[in-house]
Amino acid sequence: MDFTVDAEFQEKLDWMNRFVREEVEDLDLLFPDGGAPYDKHNPLSQAILKPLQEQVKAKGLWACHLDPSLGGKGYGQMKLALMNEIIGRCSWAPTVFGTAAPDTGNAEILALYGTPEQKERYLRPLLDGEIVSTFAMTEPQAGADPKEFVCKAWREGDDWVIDGEKWYASNAKYCSFYIVMAVTNPDNPPHERLSMFVVPAETPGIIIKRDVAGMNEPEDHGIHGYIRFDHVRVPADAILGGPGHGFKVAQSRLGGGRIHHAMRTVGQCNRALEMMTERAVSRRTQGRLLGDHQFVKGYLADTAIDIEMFRLLVLKTAWMIDNLPHGAARMNIGMCKVAMARVYHDVAQRAIQLHGALGTTHETPIAKMWMGVPMLSVADGPTEVHKVQVAGALLKKAVPAPGLFPTEHIPTKREAARRKYAHILAETATAAAE
Numbered sequence: 188m189d190f191t192v193d194a195e196f197q198e199k200l201d202w203m204n205r206f207v208r209e210e211v212e213d214l215d216l217l218f219p220d221g222g223a224p225y226d227k228h229n230p231l232s233q234a235i236l237k238p239l240q241e242q243v244k245a246k247g248l249w250a251c252h253l254d255p256s257l258g259g260k261g262y263g264q265m266k267l268a269l270m271n272e273i274i275g276r277c278s279w280a281p282t283v284f285g286t287a288a289p290d291t292g293n294a295e296i297l298a299l300y301g302t303p304e305q306k307e308r309y310l311r312p313l314l315d316g317e318i319v320s321t322f323a324m325t326e327p328q329a330g331a332d333p334k335e336f337v338c339k340a341w342r343e344g345d346d347w348v349i350d351g352e353k354w355y356a357s358n359a360k361y362c363s364f365y366i367v368m369a370v371t372n373p374d375n376p377p378h379e380r381l382s383m384f385v386v387p388a389e390t391p392g393i394i395i396k397r398d399v400a401g402m403n404e405p406e407d408h409g410i411h412g413y414i415r416f417d418h419v420r421v422p423a424d425a426i427l428g429g430p431g432h433g434f435k436v437a438q439s440r441l442g443g444g445r446i447h448h449a450m451r452t453v454g455q456c457n458r459a460l461e462m463m464t465e466r467a468v469s470r471r472t473q474g475r476l477l478g479d480h481q482f483v484k485g486y487l488a489d490t491a492i493d494i495e496m497f498r499l500l501v502l503k504t505a506w507m508i509d510n511l512p513h514g515a516a517r518m519n520i521g522m523c524k525v526a527m528a529r530v531y532h533d534v535a536q537r538a539i540q541l542h543g544a545l546g547t548t549h550e551t552p553i554a555k556m557w558m559g560v561p562m563l564s565v566a567d568g569p570t571e572v573h574k575v576q577v578a579g580a581l582l583k584k585a586v587p588a589p590g591l592f593p594t595e596h597i598p599t600k601r602e603a604a605r606r607k608y609a610h611i612l613a614e615t616a617t618a619a620a621e
């Protein structure tokens with residue numbers, strides 16, 4: 188495994204680092220609302236955003252997650268990981284760099300399964316940052332297990348008709364189109380019952396019942412749509428990947444999304460550690476700097492170690508995606524998803540503690556980090572589901588013990604070792620007796 192960065196790419200990372208800190212973080216301060224990066228109709232934020240996006244494009248760093256065929260750089264996950272560590276520092280940066288979720292995953296779906304007309308209508312403006320999109324999979328009665336979904340679609344003449352409800356569909360109120368999952372083949376085996384559709388937001392019958400706010404968003408500024416699709420009619424080619432292939436289509440986007448979240452979380456954690464070290468050498472108590480107290484040193488060391496371990500897991504996983512056959516990194520992607528929530532929790536908690544009362548306020552970025560912790564352990568599948576998947580992959584390779592005791596049973600192994608070296612042990616014993 189090689190995590191070396193060549194000089195030319197390091198220069199790009201250095202530029203990104205300065206640019207995000209000096210230019211992009213201003214957007215977070217001026218437009219802190221969680222939905223603000225997705226609102227294309229705010230003239231003020233757009234007036235600041237557009238020139239920043241132009242600078243990113245001029246540097247050749249726009250939408251780098253994409254293949255060259257779609258206008259990206261084809262950098263691969265390793266380079267993306269290093270870029271996302273920087274992009275992850277603030278909430279506007281993904282929009283400034285053309286890598287905001289769920290648009291990235293939706294773009295992947297359209298690139299893989301869309302018709303030429305759909306690519307022109309939805310994918311091109313999405314990649315150009317002109318519109319945003321929504322991924323509508325979760326339902327009010329079921330999320331982690333798509334086999335429980337009931338929103339359905341059926342053929343009527345040349346059309347598909349979609350009927351049902353979706354829940355927590357991020358950015359619904361800003362989106363130009365939805366990617367919607369619905370049951371089309373109820374009699375098929377469980378993993379072949381669902382299909383994926385592209386649905387323009389202006390289609391009659393789409394009702395946003397409520398904009399749900401996460402706990403890190405103001406209650407009246409929610410961005411996650413609770414949506415009713417009331418006999419929504421779309422043309423036959425709106426189905427992506429064919430009837431019954433919804434799971435396969437969904438998997439093509441979720442893997443990438445999960446590792447990108449993990450990469451950005453490294454950036455958030457690094458920001459928290461920077462704040463902690465600055466605080467440790469700035470504030471005094473009991474006649475000494477905070478950083479001179481052993482407990483505080485412990486917080487700093489544990490935080491740096493947690494981040495480094497997590498970062499190396501993410502980089503290794505990115506390397507595996509780039510270098511090994513498709514699917515080989517699956518277990519590692521699950522490990523990243525689980526570690527991400529745990530490390531983020533521990534880092535944010537220590538950062539709050541070290542900042543005392545200030546840490547508990549909205550006056551530092553740590554508050555947003557802390558309130559983002561539960562999102563990371565639920566969104567894109569709960570921690571438990573990923574742990575089960577990781578354990579499943581381990582157990583698949585595991586072999587039962589050959590006998591009553593484990594293969595590592597010391598008396599059994601010692602007995603085998605004695606048998607193996609019996610001739611030497613016997614000779615030595617005889618020599619000693621003589």
Ligand SMILES: Cc1cc2nc3c(=O)[nH]c(=O)nc-3n(C[C@H](O)[C@H](O)[C@H](O)COP(=O)(O)OP(=O)(O)OC[C@H]3O[C@@H](n4cnc5c(N)ncnc54)[C@H](O)[C@@H]3O)c2cc1C
Nearest residue numbers: 322323324325329330331355356357562566567568569571
């Ligand atoms: C910030 C955020 C953004 C999101 N954006 C979107 C979006 O854009 N589009 C979209 O469709 N959805 C979105 N979601 C929804 C997300 O995908 C679901 O919340 C997630 O899949 C879990 O589903 P659920 O909330 O229904 O939880 P449930 O499925 O009800 O699970 C609840 C809890 O039950 C336990 N559990 C569940 N399954 C298992 C299991 N197999 N083994 C053991 N325990 C289990 C876990 O503790 C889990 O947290 C988003 C969620 C968040 C928090």
